[in-house]
Amino acid sequence: MSITCPKCGDENPDGTRFCVVCGEYLAWERHDPEDDTRRPQRAEPPPQEQHAELAVGLSDSSLACAPGELVTTTVTVRNKGTRVERAMVTVEGGAASYATVVPEELVIQPDEAAECVVTFAPPRSSSVPAGAASFTVRARSQVSSGITAAAEGYCVVAGFDDLSVELSPKDSRGWWMTQHMVVFTNQGNMPHRVRVRAEDAENELRFSRPAPGLLIAPGRTELALRVWARPGLTGPARQIPFAAKVDVDDGGKTIRADGTRTVLPLAMSWPLKAVVAVVVLALAAAVAFNAWRGEQEQAVLDRETYLAGSGTLTDGHTSVETPRLPDEAKIFLSPDLSQGSWAEAEPGWLPFTGAVGVTRRGWNTFSVQGLDGSNVAGMGFNYLIVRDPKGTLNGRPYEAGSGSIQPGERQVSIPAATATSESVILLTVEMDGMPADHVAGLRVDAKEDGGFTVATLDLMPAPMEIGFNWVVIDSDDSSVAGTGTTTSGDPARIDTSAGSGVVLLTTDVTHSGLSGAAAPAVYVDDQDGDGFTVSAFTGPAVGFDYLVVERRQ
CATH class of the missing domain: 2.60.40.2310 (Immunoglobulin-like)
Structure with a gap:
């Protein structure tokens, strides 16, 4: 039987007088094993708490590439959690359309990292504009739900001329x-x-x-x-x-x-007298026909205080034919993406502001063109022509006029006798010819009794004199005229019994907190018989004024 040392707890052979480990004197009497003092036992550590976390880094976040060539950046994904992770790596943002990831999936041990390579290869075509395109590289855990990490960068695509x-x-x-x-x-x-x-x-x-x-x-x-x-x-x-x-x-x-x-000669091979007679008769008939047509078209415009319809920008511009267009008539335009070839467009194809304006008018026609330099070919638009400075639209009184923002200025105050802080105000740029510089568009910046303030959408100084038309409408009936606000995610819905009519919009920042910041233009996103939805081209939520009128073309 062994003897247990009372000091260190070591086991010694029977008959041992001193402990072979610590030298402690061992008593002669026998010890019952149950009375022996046992060596203390080490407690088991508590189980480690599990957690999941990823981190993403880029070897180069500022890239530059010529169309038709490629550039790469290395992505490092670190597993900062306690379990083995499987991460899927994707690219989002403006440069995502020409980005590839190899490999797309990474298996990463705890407290270790794995790498993949993102290649950007912008094609040599007009589909990818020159300039900086932002991107976000995102790693999503396929093991731990909701665990993601991201790193941002940009790729500058060089321009090429063709x-x-x-x-x-x-x-x-x-x-x-x-x-x-x-x-x-x-x-x-x-x-x-x-x-x-x-x-x-x-x-x-x-x-x-x-x-x-x-x-x-x-x-x-x-x-x-x-x-x-x-x-x-x-x-x-x-x-x-x-x-x-x-x-x-x-x-x-x-x-x-x-x-x-x-x-071609006037006479050709005919006898000269016959030619002269034919020419005289033709001119007389043309004069009579034009006079009759002018009377008929003026009669149409006299019966109606306004005309309203829709069109599409073919190759970025178009002409709209109307009955005789008096010099004092005011024209108003609004982008409408529920029609035209953009009705099914992806959001990434939207232009910078979508601003359109009247760039020329004639006896019975006017031209519409995009103003901010973006490619707006195929974009739909609505138009409204009001003949008189004062009248009614859908039974609501209006007051219309013209103004301009001078070169180097950001805004201008417009006096209007019928204006109030609750008025609906529409604005449209009208210039004699295509402007030499980009024009971002206009917005209502302030309203008060007796007038309102018009400013450039981006609050940048006007590069030239920007002429515009304005109309103030009584907004007591929200089914035909009113105000609204877009949201950052979903379009704003306006319910109206005149839902199938022509919708006109203007950005209005008086109630959206953007009076000191750049604001986007707004457009008709969708329309049905019960109403329509409004979205902003870019940027944050923004206020807008709207008017719905019966279609008259």
Whole structure:
């Protein structure tokens, strides 16, 4: 039987007098094992608490790449939790469309890291604009629900130039005036500011003068070029070559497109007297017809205080035909993405502001064009024309006028006798020709009894004089006119019995807390018989004014 040392607890053979470990004297008497003092036992540690956490880092968050080439960044995903993780790595944001991740899935031990490579390869096409595109690399745990981590960066895509110009048709025949289209095909990834001029060697032709500083966005753009000649009474047809010359980016280069104008003689092979008689009769008939048509169209406009309808921006611009358009008539526009080819567009394709304006008006037509330099080809829009400075719209009284923001200014105060802090106010830019610089659009910045304040959407100084039309409407009936606010996630819903009518909108920051900050434009997102929804192109939630009128075209 062994003897247990009372001091250290070690077991010693029977008969041992001193402990072989500590030297303690061992008593002679035998010890009952149950009375022996046992060696203390070490307590088991408590089980470790489990938790999950990921961290993401980038080897380079600021990248630059030329279209058609590629650039990479290494992603490091660290497992800061206590269990083995399986993480899926994805790329979000503007650069995600041309990004790939290899490998997409990582298995990571606790307190260790794993790497993958993100490759950005922007294509050499107009689908990817030049400039900085942000991205977010996100790692999502496939083991622990809801555990994610992310790192942000940006990729600067270099610009490339691929602009061509041609005349369509190249050859035209006629007596006095013919028309060609200057067709711009921009297959590059950045817009170009151009100036178009035309000339012939003998100075026999006269040409229309397109607005200077036209912005050619990626895609196809057409510009009308009218050519006048002075025909002779008799003789052979004359072929006069001419050229349209396009100065690109302030004269950085010039592109030439050649054409031919064939001038026909008035008499051709007919007897001169017969020709004169026919011409006189034709002119008389034309004058009589135009007078009759003008009377009929004016009668239509006289019966109605307004006209309203919809259109689509073909290649970023379009012309709208109307009955005779008086000089004092005011035109109002609003983007409508529930119609046109943008009705099914992805949100990522939205332009910067979506601002549209009237860039030219004629006897019975007006032109509509995008203003901020974004590609708005295929975007739908609604329009409203009010004939008189005062009248009624859907039974609600209105007051209309014009104003302008001067170069270098951000806003202007407009006096309006019927305006109050609760009025509905619509604004639309109207300029004589396409502006030489980008115009972000306009907004209502303040309202008060007797007037209101108009400001640029982005609160940047106006690069030139920005002309605009305004109308103030009594908003007592919210089914036809009122105010609303978009949200950051969902469109704002407006229920109205006139839901199938034409909807006009204007950004109004007087009640949304954005009076000192840039604000986005708003657009019609969807429309049905019971109402419509409104969204903002970019940015935070924003207020807006709306008007719904019966469609009259």
